[in-house]
Amino acid sequence: MARSTTPRVIKNKPVVPEDTCQYIDMVQELIDKIADQENALWRSEQATLAKALLEYIRESNQKLRVSGKFWYERCKNKGDV
Numbered sequence: 001m002a003r004s005t006t007p008r009v010i011k012n013k014p015v016v017p018e019d020t021c022q023y024i025d026m027v028q029e030l031i032d033k034i035a036d037q038e039n040a041l042w043r044s045e046q047a048t049l050a051k052a053l054l055e056y057i058r059e060s061n062q063k064l065r066v067s068g069k070f071w072y073e074r075c076k077n078k079g080d081v
Contacts, residue, residue, distance in 0.1 A: 010074075014067040017060035027053050 030050045034043050 014070045015063055016067045017063045020057045020060045023053050023057050027057075 027050050030046050030053075034046050034050070037043050037046070
């Protein structure tokens with residue numbers, strides 16, 4: 001019987017987050033805009049947005065660390081690392 005070339009679905013594999021570089025760029029742009037703005041309410045709203053984006057980046061980075069550790073351990077246990 002021929003061996004399947006389709007990879008097996010690995011149960012309980014962690015999610016790999018999307019690229020967060022665009023969000024880092026957005027936060028940098030927000031910071032520049034906040035620094036140039038005199039309207040206190042607008043600055044406060046933009047600062048809140050920047051904090052939310054940074055929290056999203058933090059969560060995504062944590063997922064990436066978990067995923068990296070999962071795959072490292074999986075390969076190490078199979079002798080591939």
